[in-house]
Amino acid sequence: MSGLVMKRIILIFLLVASIATLSYYQFVYANDDEPSIERLMNNRKQKRDYDNLFDDHLYKSFTIEFSEVEFQSLLDSMQAYFDLYGTYQDNTMHKVTLTYNDGEDNSFSIEEVGFRTKSNTSRNLPLTYDWRDREVYHQTSFQLQFDATFDYPNNSNEYEILKSREAFNLSQLNFEFCKTFDSEFDEAMISEAYSYYLYEQAGVMVSNASYGVVYFKIEETLIGFGFYTIIEPIDNEFLKKNFSSDLLGDYGDLYKCTDTSGPADLGMAYEGLIGINENELNERYSYSLKNNTLGGSRTHFDSLTNLIEVLDNSSYFSLHQDEIIDVDHFIRALAIGFLIGNTDDYRYNYNNFYLYFNVYTNKAVFIPFDLDNSLGFGKHQDLTFMYGVNYPLQASTDQFAVLVNRIFENDENITLYHMYLEDFATNLFTFEAFNEEFLIVKSLYQDVLINENHLGNQVFSLRNSEWYFNTKRENVLAFLELESD
């Protein structure tokens, strides 16, 4: 009896051991060739990560990890695009791993994130070779796409997970480096993010923005890529956060408006300027529809063309302005934009704004973006090189910014504009507040940039910002006083 029991025990033990061994090897085998799908998931608390990401007083670092093959593929695809079109605006997505660290001890990695370079003028090959064949790294603006699905088949588990994956409560995240203009860096470093902050404080819907230091890790080589402004993209996620959908969950049309194929002045000469960008063919439009594109097949752009048509009819616009556009929002944008002094904007250069059309009413909302030529720095249309500090309150550079002209044809609008100018100049637009933010950001990043010899500007300087803030503010208040007399 006891022998039979022993036999059974041995048999069971052998059986279990065999199964366990087989299972273990199967697991190891599976882990090698078929990595767990869980690696692609991001189960972190999105809202908290979003808040940390845009907390300017937290130190943040982003390490973008490439395989050597993937990095070379990035270079090759950009160079091929340049060879074809004379620009690096290739948007091919490349796989990277993002590792995020912040001052709150949040550290996490996300695998298989999409990486592409971004922008036109600030888009660079991240690596070139000089005359002695040495590696030279270059800062470039770029975008991370957390929902990129790469070549995964759309019935695969990977595709299903990735297509709706978010990080920081975002599908994508933009990174812009501090560019040079006329051989000078914007040594204040915070100008663009601070300009976004000023818009937001003025009640204008804009992207959230903050700062971080970026590393590229190519296999085992780590390169300090420098200080970056991180900017929330204006995309479907942005619409979800800021607007209501219809009952089906759909949103209205969103257009990105730039001076790409002609001035985005909202004037009647819009033929050929509206469309859906075809990046692979290097076809880009000044008014580029960013959603509801019907897979790129949409050919009517009524929401925008209707707006342009009614803007052409001064008397109609005057009577119906509040049905056509969010006037208060636009006037707030004009007022704070005037103080910020970005003359690469719609008002002065017919450039750099989005228009969102309400899904039910088609009422337009104006959303400015790209604020790196601001606060006394950068490319300016002000030919006196005084960064617009002496500009009259209402004037455009010329009279082609149709929407601005229509708004200023109405005295009530001008009164409201003046009221906002006075409010913002008095309560919001101060050098002291800018300097406070500057000192905090400097204390967070400057030593790291210097000690690790990062690319780009390393030493923070207030440059002409005190002059700019004070002169602009004083001039605006003086102009307002003159107008009230």
Added chain:
Amino acid sequence: MAKKAFLLSMFLVLFFITGCDFLSQSTNTTETSTLTSTTTTSATTSGELTDSTTLEEVDQSYINLFDDQVYKKFVIHFSESNFLKLINDMENYYDEFGTYRDNTIQEVDIEYTDSLGNIIVLNEVGFRTKGNIFSRDLPVIKDNSGNIIGYQQVSFQLEFNDTFDYLENSTQYKELKERRAFDLEQLNFKYVNPGDSGIVTESIAYDLYREAGVLTSATSYAIIYFDIEGTEVPYGLFLLQEPIDDVFVKRYFGRDQDGTVGDLYKCVWQNFGPANLKDDYMPIALGVSDYNDGYRKTYQLKTNKDTSNFSSFITFVDRLNDTSVINYQNILEQYIDIDSLLRAYAMGFLIGSPDDYRSDANNYYLYFYEGKAVYIPFDMDQSMGYGWDPYGNHGLNLDVLNYPPAQSYIGDQSNLPMAYNVLEISEFEETYLTYLIEFTNPTNPVFDITKYIEKFNLIKQLYETELNAENHLGITYFSTTSRNMDISDYYEQKSEWARERAIYYIND
């Protein structure tokens, strides 16, 4: 059997649970190890990047560069092939045009160090030789078989923003185009004239002009080494000269109200004759020079090359030469920055370069600022009792007002309208004489020998030992007395004579 199946399934469940634990543990480990790796490796990033620049403010690096108190050293790194290409290009140019004035740019790396502890390393900088027909030579000495048997000094220029053959809009093009060093796009290096043991003559001449209220380049000195693929050539002491270009005019004049800068012309005696500013110049003498043509224009536009119609210069020369108008003095005042011109004439007379506008219709720039021509002298190595001596006794016996051009080719003084016509006007003449008196005031002279001696001693102290110890090319001997003329004699005699004559004419 059922028992066995139950037991087996229990084990399987147990194993599955264990496997899940392991799986999730495995993910955590990966995350931790990635983060650790990031922190560790980031600490080693420093120093891996190429093309590092100083962390100092750019303007401060400019100030340091032209601070004579600061010892400065440049090492210019050539590849062997680029150095040979430099020579080949110059020889080919000589074969074609009979001079070595080839401006083909070669890539070099540079390393700057100074006594303040600043180090600036710049890779992929443009290098070209510099100088006129007589002063530009090969940087090497060859034997009759064409073998390099030694090196010789030649003036050169570094171009920090050269884009070489990179395509416009390419990353390299954009980055290099925007690059500056020392807050400059370019920097000129001029070897110290080997016969002038006073060493600092040219730099002092620039200083004197600037002290007299005449705009011209900032200068200083540096010791130069060539490194040709590991072969070090101690290349000698060089004058650093701030180029007179668009950066220069923006620095000193700012931009015009329309955001642009004015037209800047380099005016030199070249293939089409002296830059005398007479209105009979050949049309081809005015324009944008291209060294590939094998000649240089007399009046070379240096800014607004794509946009200017040359009207600023043409109108100016027309007005200058039209003495028939009733209000000629007003016209001159309208078209020339008279005060700075008269200051320049006064200080130029004291410096005594026979190769300037007033003597030789040569070596100056005209910058058109708000409609007026501003005279900017350059190239002063034949000065203060050294070098070319067309007048004899280094011009010490020249009268302050009436002296002929240095070369008979020019004819008489009236062929230099910007000097003759201007000084013919009594008010301008008097101002000129007043400046001469002011600059030679014995109690507080601008034209002051002590400044020369101080600078001489400073540069001697900073560089003489190294020049001799490292067996540098060029002049290594410092002496204010063993030159063509003892510098003290020159200052004393020139100052006394100029002052005496100026007072005489004023009182006349």
